[in-house]
Amino acid sequence: MRLRFTNAQLVCPVAGEWRGELFVADGVLVDYLDEAQVVDCGGRMLAPAIIDLGVFKVDRAACRAGGIVHVALMPDGAPVLDDPGVVQRAALIGKPDLWIHPIAAATRGLLGRELAEMAICRSAGARAVGTGAGWIADSAVMRRVLTYARDLDVAVIAHAEDGNLTAGTVATEGETATRLGLPAAPAVAEALAVARDLLLAEETGARLHLRQVTTAAALDLVRAAKRRGVAVTAGITPAHLHLSDLAMSDFRSFAHLSPPLRGEADRQAALAAVADGTIDVIASGHDPRGPEEKRLPFADSAPGMIGAETLLPLSLMLVRDGLLTLPALFDRLARNPARVLGLDTGTLGAGMPADLMLFDEKAPWRIDGDASVASAGNTPFDGLPVQGRVLRLWKAGHEISATPSPPPTS
Amino acid sequence: MPASDHRPATLIPGGGVFPHRHLTGIEGLQPHEITFLLDEAERWVDANRTHAEPDKRLAGLTQINAFFENSTRTLLSFEIAGKRLGADVVNMHTAQSSVKKGETLIDTAQTLNAMRADVLVIRHSSSGAVRLIADKVDCAVLNAGDGRHEHPTQALLDALTIRRRRGSIAGKRVVICGDLLHSRVARSNILALTALAAEVRVCAPSTLMPPAIERMFVTPFADFDEALRGADVVMMLRVQTERMAGGFIPSNREYRLRYGLTAERMARLPDALIMHPGPMNRGVEIDSVVADGPQSAITEQVAMGVAVRMACLDVLTRRARGVEGWA
Numbered sequence: 001m002r003l004r005f006t007n008a009q010l011v012c013p014v015a016g017e018w019r020g021e022l023f024v025a026d027g028v029l030v031d032y033l034d035e036a037q038v039v040d041c042g043g044r045m046l047a048p049a050i051i052d053l054g055v056f057k058v059d060r061a062a063c064r065a066g067g068i069v070h071v072a073l074m075p076d077g078a079p080v081l082d083d084p085g086v087v088q089r090a091a092l093i094g095k096p097d098l099w100i101h102p103i104a105a106a107t108r109g110l111l112g113r114e115l116a117e118m119a120i121c122r123s124a125g126a127r128a129v130g131t132g133a134g135w136i137a138d139s140a141v142m143r144r145v146l147t148y149a150r151d152l153d154v155a156v157i158a159h160a161e162d163g164n165l166t167a168g169t170v171a172t173e174g175e176t177a178t179r180l181g182l183p184a185a186p187a188v189a190e191a192l193a194v195a196r197d198l199l200l201a202e203e204t205g206a207r208l209h210l211r212q213v214t215t216a217a218a219l220d221l222v223r224a225a226k227r228r229g230v231a232v233t234a235g236i237t238p239a240h241l242h243l244s245d246l247a248m249s250d251f252r253s254f255a256h257l258s259p260p261l262r263g264e265a266d267r268q269a270a271l272a273a274v275a276d277g278t279i280d281v282i283a284s285g286h287d288p289r290g291p292e293e294k295r296l297p298f299a300d301s302a303p304g305m306i307g308a309e310t311l312l313p314l315s316l317m318l319v320r321d322g323l324l325t326l327p328a329l330f331d332r333l334a335r336n337p338a339r340v341l342g343l344d345t346g347t348l349g350a351g352m353p354a355d356l357m358l359f360d361e362k363a364p365w366r367i368d369g370d371a372s373v374a375s376a377g378n379t380p381f382d383g384l385p386v387q388g389r390v391l392r393l394w395k396a397g398h399e400i401s402a403t404p405s406p407p408p409t410s
Numbered sequence: 411m412p413a414s415d416h417r418p419a420t421l422i423p424g425g426g427v428f429p430h431r432h433l434t435g436i437e438g439l440q441p442h443e444i445t446f447l448l449d450e451a452e453r454w455v456d457a458n459r460t461h462a463e464p465d466k467r468l469a470g471l472t473q474i475n476a477f478f479e480n481s482t483r484t485l486l487s488f489e490i491a492g493k494r495l496g497a498d499v500v501n502m503h504t505a506q507s508s509v510k511k512g513e514t515l516i517d518t519a520q521t522l523n524a525m526r527a528d529v530l531v532i533r534h535s536s537s538g539a540v541r542l543i544a545d546k547v548d549c550a551v552l553n554a555g556d557g558r559h560e561h562p563t564q565a566l567l568d569a570l571t572i573r574r575r576r577g578s579i580a581g582k583r584v585v586i587c588g589d590l591l592h593s594r595v596a597r598s599n600i601l602a603l604t605a606l607a608a609e610v611r612v613c614a615p616s617t618l619m620p621p622a623i624e625r626m627f628v629t630p631f632a633d634f635d636e637a638l639r640g641a642d643v644v645m646m647l648r649v650q651t652e653r654m655a656g657g658f659i660p661s662n663r664e665y666r667l668r669y670g671l672t673a674e675r676m677a678r679l680p681d682a683l684i685m686h687p688g689p690m691n692r693g694v695e696i697d698s699v700v701a702d703g704p705q706s707a708i709t710e711q712v713a714m715g716v717a718v719r720m721a722c723l724d725v726l727t728r729r730a731r732g733v734e735g736w737a
Contacts, residue, residue, distance in 0.1 A: 174622050175622040178626070179437070180537055180538065180559060181557055181560070182537055182538075182557075182558070186621075250541070251538030296515070297534065297537065297538045297542055297556075299536050299538075
């Protein structure tokens with residue numbers, strides 16, 4: 001299949017933004033083609049499709065709606081992704097609409113005690129190893145995980161919160177948690193864990209990706225480590241950029257997240273860190289939770305939010321607010337996550353796979369959890385008016401239709 | 411001090427001078443609404459002391475006390491309050507373990523609702539649980555304590571006790587001392603007393619002090635003797651035994667030394683009113699000689715509790731009973 005995208009506003013994290021055409025042959029971007037089927041973009045934006053680094057559930061409809069063609073799947077599912085058979089099956093469940101890159105559990109059962117079979121899991125399709133939604137409490141184990149992963153040249157994707165400080169808590173210490181009477185952990189729980197993992201990464205030379213860094217103190221540590229040349233990258237979700245702990249008011253369990261929402265000063269620090277490049281990756285953290293897990297007293301509810309469908313419009317707010325240029329945004333949404341996973345995609349350069357997204361950056365709509373195509377409606381942004389809609393999506397040159405294809409029969 | 415940027419809970423539309431369908435907390439109540447409840451309670455204080463013909467205004471109404479957490483005093487107080495007003499009172503005492511899952515909580519609430527209860531009195535170990543139920547049922551819901559969040563009738567009875575013993579609340583210096591971190595009584599009292607213009611000081615070892623508590627317009631102290639200076643009212647909170655033993659404070663005796671209301675400390679407070687929500691750890695946070703002394707209002711608090719709960723039950727059912735001006 002040969003395609004010629006005409007009349008497009010092209011956005012590339014490397015080449016910048018320009019008006020022009022794009023050519024695709026056999027699923028790969030090429031410099032020029034004489035004959036090809038024309039796709040008229042109508043002056044809309046054409047950019048690399050989003051690579052969502054860290055989702056808890058494969059939600060094909062939400063990914064299609066959100067312009068996502070690659071997801072890195074967290075290892076926390078049932079069963080835990082610590083076995084090559086499970087990893088291999090997880091890698092296949094997204095076909096044909098979605099690339100799934102499993103993050104293998106770094107320790108058996110994610111228990112933080114024994115190393116999991118990282119090399120075999122990698123052969124089975126894992127693109128990284130991770131600690132999941134939890135923390136490896138034992139520093140000796142964490143050091144061995146990083147050392148072993150360095151030999152395999154896979155990134156270690158870590159959740160950085162000191163588990164002793166956060167045990168039994170559901171919020172960040174502050175006025176909101178105090179008024180609501182919610183058990184809360186100090187924000188420094190994150191910086192403590194980040195400091196340890198950074199020092200271990202520096203010492204071992206491993207590649208470390210901190211999936212969510214959300215506090216000023218932890219971001220300062222990451223910034224300083226990058227300056228020293230530590231192979232660290234950091235991520236965040238739109239929730240921690242646009243919401244503070246005030247969103248938990250009235251015990252709204254949709255705002256129960258892990259890590260919990262932070263104070264306003266930390267939120268401002270996170271915005272600054274996105275702008276200055278300390279934060280490399282913006283991801284959805286997509287984690288659908290039904291009413292049986294969310295319609296509970298706040299402290300008894302499960303943490304998590306959906307986000308695949310809203311990742312683009314919520315990220316575009318950063319562009320409108322002048323924090324990022326469009327090409328820089330697609331650095332955070334496509335190129336950097338591809339690099340963490342070791343994927344050759346995420347830009348519009350010739351030779352790259354034609355993972356493309358056509359979107360209208362101005363299209364207005366209102367986020368509505370009940371109307372979401374995701375498998376649950378737990379968004380903390382319910383009711384928020386936003387701009388930006390994905391119009392069409394291609395994976396390796398094949399268009400993904402809005403109605404998802406049936407899953408593969410196993 | 412910077413102004414609080416916390417948005418209070420939205421009002422629930424109702425009728426009359428008290429436009430709330432439920433009483434889930436002191437938060438969201440206006441000062442005049444708190445005063446209104448105290449004024450209503452006054453009449454029941456007097457009625458409870460005489461042997462006059464009982465006022466059975468809640469006759470024919472069903473009051474369900476759904477306690478998902480152990481309680482003796484509060485449950486008893488609500489039961490007596492309801493029965494004095496003639497309501498049919500049913501106690502549903504659910505062991506904490508069997509109703510840990512929230513589906514069961516909402517299902518239970520909807521079951522009670524389907525049985526056409528007129529008032530639900532709820533206690534639950536999780537903050538916000540009562541609010542969650544209140545949003546799902548038609549009848550009036552009264553919070554009898556939810557987690558560490560609020561215990562509004564306790565704050566009302568404390569305010570009533572102070573008002574009756576000291577004439578007014580505005581301008582009085584009230585010291586609240588004890589385990590503020592885990593205390594719903596403290597939260598509700600802070601909200602009520604600051605709304606009624608008292609000067610509230612809170613005192614606890616910093617391990618038991620909620621962060622950012624000063625944003626609730628109180629002054630935190632770690633030194634009890636300093637906090638007590640010039641106090642008009644001293645409110646001691648119970649320290650749970652499980653918090654002792656090295657968890658938050660090293661030991662009973664060290665706690666008593668630093669934060670116990672002892673006879674020596676009382677000697678410096680000749681005019682202060684002494685309060686405690688009970689049950690007391692005698693010899694830990696309060697010495698018996700103080701608890702049983704002339705300045706103690708502790709048993710009076712219990713009496714006020716029944717009156718305040720009668721007032722709350724009466725006011726919250728006025729719409730349902732079609733009282734003129736409330737429908």
